[in-house]
Amino acid sequence: MCGIWALFGSDECLSVQCLSAMKIAHRGPDAFRFENVNGFTNCCFGFHRLAVVDQLYGMQPIRVKKFPYLWLCYNGEIYNFKQLQKQFGFDFQTLVDGEVILHLYNRGGIEQTASMLDGVFAFILLDTANRKVFLARDTYGVRPLFKVLTDDGFLGVCSEAKGLINLKHSTSLCSKVEPFLPGHYEVLDLKPSGKVASVELVKFHSCKDEPFHVACDTVEALPSAGFDLETVKSNIRILFENAVRKRLMAHRRIGCLLSGGLDSSLVAAVLLKLMKEININYPLQTFAIGMENSPDLLAARKVAAHIGSEHHEVILNTEEGIQAIEEVIFSLETYDITTIRASIGMYLVSKYIRKKTDSVVIFSGEGSDELTQGYIYFHKAPSPEEAAEESERLLKELYLFDVLRADRTTAAHGLELRVPFLDHRFTSYYLSLPTELRIPKNGIEKYLLRLSFEDSNLLPKEILWRPKEAFSDGIASVKKSWFSILQDYIDQQVDDLLLEKAAEKYPFNPPKTKESYYYRQIFEKHYSGRSSWLPHYWMPRWVKATDPSARTLKHYKSATQE
Secondary structure (H helix, E strand, O other), X not given: OOEEEEEEOOOOXXXXXXXXXXXXXXXXXXXXXXXXXXXXXXXXXXXXXXXXOOOOOOOOOEEEOOEEEEEEEEEEXXXXXXXXXXXXXXXXXXXXXXXXXXXXXXXXXXXXXXHHOOEEEEEEEEEOOOOEEEEEEOOOOOOOOEEEEOOOOOEEEEOOHHHOOOOOOOOOOOOOOEEOOOOEEEEEEEOOOOOEEEEEEEEOOOOOOOOHHHHHOOOOOOOOOOOOHHHHHHHHHHHHHHHHHHOOOOOOEEEEEOOOOHHHHHHHHHHHHHHHHOOOOOOOEEEEEEOOOOHHHHHHHHHHHHHOOEEEEEEOOHHHHHHOHHHHHHHHOOOOHHHHHHHHHHHHHHHHHHHHXXXXXXXXXXXXXHHOOOOHHHHHOOXXXXXXXXXXXXXXXXXXXXXXXXXXXXXXXXXXXXXHHHOHHHHHHHHHOOHHHHOOEOOEOOHHHHHHOOOOOOOOHHHHOOOOOOHHHHOOOOOOOHHHHHHHHHHOOOOHHHHHOHHHHOOOOOOOOHHHHHHHHHHHHHOOOOHXXXXXXXXXXXXXXXXXXXXHOHHHHHXXXX
């Protein structure tokens, strides 16, 4: 996890512009480099490093003797770099996984490069010999990337939008700072002036398609095909374990967030099992946050005892959570209600990890709810086909919601996030399964995933079959949800008259509640006029929901009252 930043065709003094690069310093607390491009005095790269792989030679932009005309700035991890090196006979100059991007590009161009990378990434690749700039981002947008391109060809690129919004330019800088789309690469021509012109934006991978890099995976072919239940369960276990195993690539200590829900518990259990197998000689640290005796704390305690992790509990108090709201919104760059609610706990537990431990590479369970139809409202899906379509929609929008939350809350404290549920191979296999296999069954969401691990003894049965609990709700007590606590506080902060006129003040995505108005005010304070970064609020489907919390849905109420 790092912070990348680059400018092409700047009219302003680069020493002034580089102040914007410092806005993302939190993403790379270990080192910083600012480098001009030879022959292009108005083009430069900025890089904040969190040293996880090759601590000696991992600074960026990466340049190697073999390709002196290539410059690479990337944020991410390429899990199959050694397999690619072996398959194509690449001669690496460093131990950095990202160096493989230079060799792949030289061998087969940008399309093959983006398609063959098994991992999470956002990168800027400059080819001065052919006067091209390339941008690319992984399938689910696990690693963030923003860009701004003016009409006269000034390009700014950054891991977070906050590194672009204050850039100076001779013409008034168009406000179109926007997220770069996941699963895409863009080709731009580099002119002698240092300015650029976009040539094409190409989608190189969809979540349903089996990735091209399967041939370079540690599990090349599944032992058995077909959709009979036992085969499917076995394949799910094989691919999920493979997804966790490949993510063990690190020279820094590995930890795991553990809410006590199914997803983080499965990740933690498989992670610890594999760490033992490869003789990692330190205990796995797991981290839970919640109010005293909250459902998440109690469940996480049970899981940690079962798997034998070194468990840490962070007790959340109301005042601390409320005080963190503004810095959380600043970090997130969104005003989405449920994203902010869930981010407060994750932000504070990440803060604890950074201050109190030496764990840096942090595993987490993001992506499972979208992939395996884990949200409570999937019980109301009109048909298995519509449920499958909704699952795909959620996966495509992860970069706006849960993946955004997970990246920004951990990156704010210099931690690197790893999310095995969003492994390309695992997700494409799961989405290839018959739609009726993937829906909730017997009143239980994620039924197939639970069933696949039932006989593994990885988790206690009551955890494996624990009903879905939203992270922002599970950290509070059953009697009073976190969202209710927030609403009670905010109710005193926002006047009724302000809410009545909200649609006039904020015509795009107008706030409907005092809570959403409060978040929007803070967002506009830091990112005025950038409301289009959030196309719509996250809300459940097929139910008449007025709030994104699962605890407001009838299914949750009936389940907790039984």
